[in-house]
Amino acid sequence: MSHERARALKQEATRLESISLTAAQLCDIELLLTGAYAPVTRLMTRQDLGPEPAASQIGRVARPQLQVFLEVNAASASKLSLGQRVVLRDDEGAMLAVLTIEDIWDPRMAAKDALPQATEATPQALPTPETEARCLRVGGSIEGIGTPGRHDYPELRVTPSWLAEEPRRRRLQRMILVDSAAELTQTAHQAVAAIAAEIDALVVLQIADDGLQPTDLRLHRAVRECREALRQYPAGRAQLALLPLVSKGNDVHELLRRAAVYGNYGATHCILDPRDYGLGSGAEGSAALSKLSAEGLLKTSMTLISSLDLTGPAGGLTADRGAGRPHASHSRGARRSGRVPGRRGATCFFTGLSGAGKSTVARALAARLGQLDRTVSLLDGDIIRKHLSSELTFSKEHRDLNIRRIGYVASEVTRHAGIAICAPIAPYRITRATVRGMIESLGEFLEIHVSTPIQICEKRDPKGLYAKAHAGLIKDFTGVSDPYEEPEHPEIAIDTSQVEVEDAVARIVAELRARGCLHGS
Ligand code: PPS
Structure with missing residues (x-):
């Protein structure tokens, strides 16, 4: 998309109704926008999905393998109408795409019974528990504005077009993609390496993002286990990839969805455990997979590993997960280290203008600390406003509160020796001083001024708020119609237009280490 188009979309989006995406929906939008769901490139309508399967077919594969639509609760859906353009945002409010709605439907109703409120914009009704719980489906075309800001393991987050080219760049013929690779045993990895050598393939150890927050140690463990597993492969013949996939179930539809996605990432072969998709183990699972393959439901170039000859040293990959992992005891030891006695607690208190990059650096810091096996509590401004301060406005009193x-x-x-990462605007000096006073006697307090100049923040305008503030649509907007009092003596200052995120994180980590807040310090 051209810069002009992206700018025009962004401008238009500031005036549109918003839908805030869950982690799983965010992954779907990313997969659509990057081409990982090809040939599907839009949120599907009932027409795209085709007829509902008869009851007798449910459980067998009678539907298109990719079913990508948006689910919104009925209360939010009542604000939507056909032909309307809405902006899709991530949990921080950043604008990702504009959706033009072409269909809205209630999956519990027969296709012919369209909901009255689905076809016309109706006045907003107050949500009831019943409407809150009910989900409607929305389909239509999407145009991307930006990519989700993912700051944990950026080096492992690859696009389909990039990964698909990787075998060629390494002068290899094929690509074997290992589904949920952190789960494989050492023996299984050895078998994969042997097959890869035989068929001249690059091995991609896939880790699913699974919508995990950067503060979730499960993600860091999976990455560590896969990095460890890389040692089983000859240099240059294997790599890791962190894909935006959240599990949508454990049935054959999920298997087919993954197979399609992996194919678009360039996989010619895929290793997965049929038991994860309800297909049974051993010979039963292999037979089920072969049948799907024979029915042409998998990409033609894709072969599931169980149809390869696996009677080598591994014994059989599909039955070889979980037990006896050689480094399991090591990771359990690391897991316990989240509570090493004597480690000092700390608060990293980010402050700065909207769009300065507070959340970006805060999330990257949370991910880095997770890699160091340190649990953190991330108190992002937007998230706190949603869950802890939802009744507050942006008046001075409410901001202070x-x-x-x-x-x-x-x-x-x-106090409990954890690390808190806070990332509000916190525009007033006196309030920040109060917070410092509450914490300094309990542990370390780092005031981190994200000092990116306002001109840059306005240019970035990831949520379209500066545009709205200048148009007079938001009052008391920090930096435009409400003051931001710069910190005079912050422990650290970071201008994200001058400093790379990783360098900023490294500075903070060094400071935490020097203050005795990290393991080995
Ligand atoms: S404060 O001042 O510290 O209480 O603000 P905070 O809780 O961090 O919330 C800031 C986010 O709210 C959005 N927003 C506004 N910011 C400033 N002024 C006004 N009037 C306003 N209205 C909404 C904005 O998205 C801020 O998020 P970030 O991530 O900083 O852009």
Whole structure:
């Protein structure tokens, strides 16, 4: 997409109704926008999906393998109408894509019974528990504005077009993609390496993002286990990939969805455990997979590993997961290290203008600390406003109350030797000083000024808020119609227009280490 088009879309999006995406929906949008769901490139309508399967067919594969639509609760759906353009946002409010709605339907109703509120914009009704719980489906075309800001393991997050070219760049013929690779045993990896050598393939050890927050140690463990597993492969013949996949179930539809996605990432072969998809183990699972392959439901170039001859040293990959992992005891030991006695607690208190990059650096820091096996509590401004301060406005009094609430939670985390990462605007000096006072006696307090100049923040405008503030649509907007009082003596200052995120994170980690807040310090 041209820069002009992206700019025009962004401008238009500031005036549109918003839909806030869940982690799983965010992954779907990313897969659509990057071509990983090809040939599907839009949120599907009932027409795209085809007729509902008869009851007798349910459980067998009678539907298109990719079913990508958006689910919204009925209360939110009542604000939507056919032909309407809406902006899709991530949990921080960043604008990702504009959706033009072509269909809205209730999956519990027969296709012919369209909901009255689905076809016309109706006045907004107050949500009831019943409407909150009911989900409607929405389909239509999407145009991307930006990619989700993922700051944990950026080096492992590859696009389909990039990964698909990787075998050629390495002068290899094929690509074997290993589904949920962190689960494989050492023996299984050895078998994969042997097959890869035989068929001249690059091995891609896939880790599913699974919608895990950068603070979730499960993701870091999976990455560690896969990095460890890389040693089983000759240099240059294997690599890791962290794909935006959230599990949608454990049935054959999920298997087919993954097979299609992996094919678009360039996989010619795929290793997966049929038991994960309800196909049974051993010979039963292999037979089920062969049948799917024979029915042409998998990409023609894709072969499931169980149809290869696996009677080598591994014995059989599909039955070889979980037990006896050689480094399991090591990771359990690391897991316990989240509570090493004597480790100092800390609060990393980010402050700065909207769009300065607070959340970006805060999330990258959370991910880095997770890699160091340190649990963190991430108190992002937007998230706190959604869950802890939803009744507050942006008046001076309410901002103060909001920051003091964040300060209180952070002080509790610090008291218990954890690390709290806070990322509100926190525009007033006096309130920040109050928070510092609440925490300094309990552990370390780092005030981190994200000092990116306002001109840059306005240009970035990831949520379209500066545009709205200048148009007079938002009042008391920090930096435009409400003050931001710069910190005078922050422990660290970071201008994200000058410093790379990784370098900023490295500085903070070094400071935490020097203050005795990290293992080995
Ligand atoms: S504060 O001042 O510290 O209480 O603000 P905070 O809780 O961090 O919330 C800031 C996010 O709210 C959005 N927003 C506004 N910011 C500033 N001023 C006004 N009037 C306003 N209205 C909404 C904005 O998205 C901020 O998020 P970030 O991530 O900083 O852009």
